[in-house]
Amino acid sequence: MLRAFGLGAILFIFWLLLSGHYTPMLIGFGLGSCGLIVYLAMRMDVVDHEGVPLQLGGRFWMYFPWLMKEIFIANVNVARVILNPRLPISPVVTHFKASQKSDLGKTIYANSITLTPGTITTNIQGQDLEIHALTLKDIDGREEDEMDHRVSWVESGSRGNS
Amino acid sequence: MIDLILEVLSWISIIGGIFFMMVGTIGIVRMPDVYTRLHAAGMTDTMGAGLLLLGMCFQAGLTLVLVRLVLIYAFLLFTSPISTHALASAALSGGVEPYTVPADRSGKLNSLNGEQNS
Amino acid sequence: MDDRVILRVGAKILIPFILLFALYVQFHGDYGPGGGFQAGVIFAAGFVLYALIYGLGNVKKVLPPRAVYVCSALGVLLYAGVGYVTMALGGNFLDYGVLAHDPEHGQHYGILLVELGVLITVFGVMVAVFYAFAGRRRVDT
């Protein structure tokens, strides 16, 4: 129930940000729309700890800047590989262990891996992530371990210990 | 003065965005198979779009236009890994074999990667 | 595809925002590009995404086919109904000015109701088309 109110509040803030016209009628429509959508979302059964991850609190936003920094570094590396006339790639498929317990945590970890160019999550089986990497250097494991610990922290508030 | 700085920053961002976007697209054309092309495509989604939209943010100033630009980027950041993952796993289950470096070249390449590491 | 963790979690977070964006497009037709038709398509797109990830059986539980057919008819009825009400009040078909004492307000309400009709019909027809396509038995080629 708390999550339904949370979703409604988030949606209403989203509406106010998009709208830009703050007449009583439009705000009323906004409230009505949010109510309708919360009802539909509850019928769809998407209002749970995965669909409305309020339990993460602000931790995700503390993780986000670090992720952007990693994305930047990885982008520069991949750009250098692409612009190299010899195209020095050595693609490999490998496996990582995820230390997150919930599906939400694993999704954040897998998406973070995919967002940093050079590594792509191709499959998730339980705690096992199948990764396709562009060069061997991309999977030397240091960044991934760091990322795994940070995502575990986002998920539960304590650093994972795998 | 502030206007000038914002103008210069926006120029730099937009040029950087177009650079990364072009490099990513060149990668899509150059790479040998679909999985390696996905790495290049990810570049255009994260850095290319990000810097280009950041440049437009500097032009927009603190208005609702800025909010929309941020929303577009948030949406791209959210959906790009999902569709990349869907594409990669669909290609795997569709039976597309990942490209591996031919044996006579791999020794040289491994040493090259070793050089970059050090 | 609901066994795919990433797709399932991603769709769960995304769908409410897609639906809200559709209604934003609907109600801000006066101020920017938008209106009933586009809003109907985006609203239906939210349900199509749900159907793609969770399967046709689940989306039919949320939105039974009967409700979809009712929607596609109801929108047209609303549209035509506004037209006939304006005629009954002494104007032309869809002459919104007669809907309220102040013609400007009347136009406002009239357009809102007509656009709502367009939204409901377009949404209903889009989802019905999707149900018809996705409900076909699997073709093995």
Added chain:
Amino acid sequence: MFVAATVGVLASMSLAMTRALMGPTVYDRVLAVNTFGTKTVLLIAVLGFLTERPEFLDLAIVYALINFIGTIAVLKFFEYRDLGWTRHPEADAE
């Protein structure tokens, strides 16, 4: 400045188009079309600034949305040959 950005985006769109035409597998084409769609989103945004009509940004959001759902739909179709497939067929019983 936005003219230069438009030209840059258009140039990279045409490069992505060559990959869509070359293939060779269907997944390469889907990938190229997906990238093409992302660039279209940016093109719409840049054109909005060029013509000083920021309402275009709403269209860009819509395009990004349709691009994502379209990619997922095409992939699901090629993987299962059936848009309404689920792992749990008993849910299909009406």
